[in-house]
Amino acid sequence: MTDFADLKNEAAGIEHRDVTLEDVLPKDAPPWYRDSRLLLLNFLLLVPMFSSTGIGYDGSMINGLQAQSQWQDFFNHPTGYTLGHISCGPTYGMFVGVVPAGYIADKWGRKAGITTGATTMIIASAIQAAAQNYGMFLAARIIIGAGAVIAIVPSPSLLSELSFPTHRAVMTTAYNVLWYGGAILAAWITYGTYWMGESNTWSWRIPSLLQAFFPLCQLAMVYWLPESPRFLIFNDRIDEARAILTYYHANGNENSALVDFELSEIIAALEMEKQHKDVSFKVLFAKENRRRAFIAMMVPFMQQMSGNGLVSYYLSLILNSIGITTSSEQLVINGGLCIYNLGCATILIGLVPRFGRRFMFLSCLGSMLVIFVIWTILSAINQQRNFEQKSLGQGVLAMIFLYDLAYNIGLMGLPYLYLTEVLPYYIRSHGMSLGQFTTASVGVYQAYVNPIAMDAISWKYYIVYCCIIAGEFAVVFFFFPETKGATLEESTEVFDKAVRGSGAPSRDPMDELEKAGGVGKE
Known part of the structure; x- marks a missing residue:
């Protein structure tokens, strides 16, 4: 000191x-x-947690709208690049908002970032609901993305920095788990409005307007936070x-x-x-922080590029590929999948204080790899047999549910906890912004490549993700130090000692904690 x-x-x-x-x-x-x-x-x-809930609402809403004939007719059945633009709209906005997000959180406070982002999303949701054409709808989605990232960057940090010490791990992990809360609401709202009639545009305007609900909750509560x-x-x-x-x-x-x-x-x-006098983005890439910068980019990369993008935004295309084509069936599956995921992710939060971060990451990625290989094989056989065997289609659907269970072990709530632990305060906001920039960059790839690849080569595209997941497993094994058990400040020292030591992650998490001078209870 x-x-x-x-x-x-x-x-x-x-x-x-x-x-x-x-x-x-x-x-x-x-x-x-x-x-x-x-x-x-x-x-x-709950105020910072609602930042994640709002994003979950968006992904599920777009899935639901794609299954609505009313929305498809109004926007002339978008496909390929046209559909990619709509799915990617928030991603464009994230590129706009990601730099100011870190500066707002550091200069004016975590609450200021949440307030600014929530206000922006409320305005954008109103524009989206009032859209008269494709361009207006897309513009609103871009603004939504900008507001979302301004609110997202400070939210996990505030959770980690404000929670009671023994609650920190669970509360920060719960942040992204509430993504499913928004997803459930959007899934069932779009299912309900689907029945409003073939020509009633309120079937998609109502879900679009209700996207402002969670930002409104944030504004109503942030004064007392x-x-x-x-x-x-x-x-x-x-x-x-x-x-x-x-x-x-x-x-x-x-x-x-x-x-x-x-x-x-x-x-x-x-x-x-x-x-450190310089707290700009370039300090992230100083020698002592390069491993942190790599992890800040790698963690969101794993979150987005482990096959979940196919399920999150293109579930309709996947279901079409296994013979489930009616709007009502797809909407029910979308809603059921969200409820299932919320239940799994909520139960798995309890594992965070018990198991190491590395163990959960590796268990998650290893399970996902096995499931994705089986998913690929079943999809190949199903297509070769012209989707005539319903059991094969049901097998693929079962793999989707098992895949989501595996994903929830290590890539839903854990990433935000891990990032707040490996990033010290002075670069925490900028590190989170770098992570969101990575998320946006991967989002561009997914928006344009995923639908085109799914249309062109169908199940063969899954092989790409099998290879990516295998690579992610290797990266975690060799480059992710353990941080479990330390307080928020101690975790920085644990990380530095692991990196300065052998350059490889600790095989026994408690070794590094003992070297750091004490272990705190989570």
């Missing part, structure tokens, strides 16, 4: 001691669900940070050892990080 940090601790009334998180956790505290202030905090943390204590301390507002931690983490106890520990640890880490 620097001398300046010592002075700050003294001014803040903190006695620095060589203790761990476990030492300062209250021994006689009631369960969190009986602590009114922790309950309130966890409820308010506390700011990130890390942001406040980084900007020399220690008293405000102490007040927030005391109120929510210590139930108002101004003499809490836990609050002293948290403040001391945060101040020490941030004062070290303040030695």
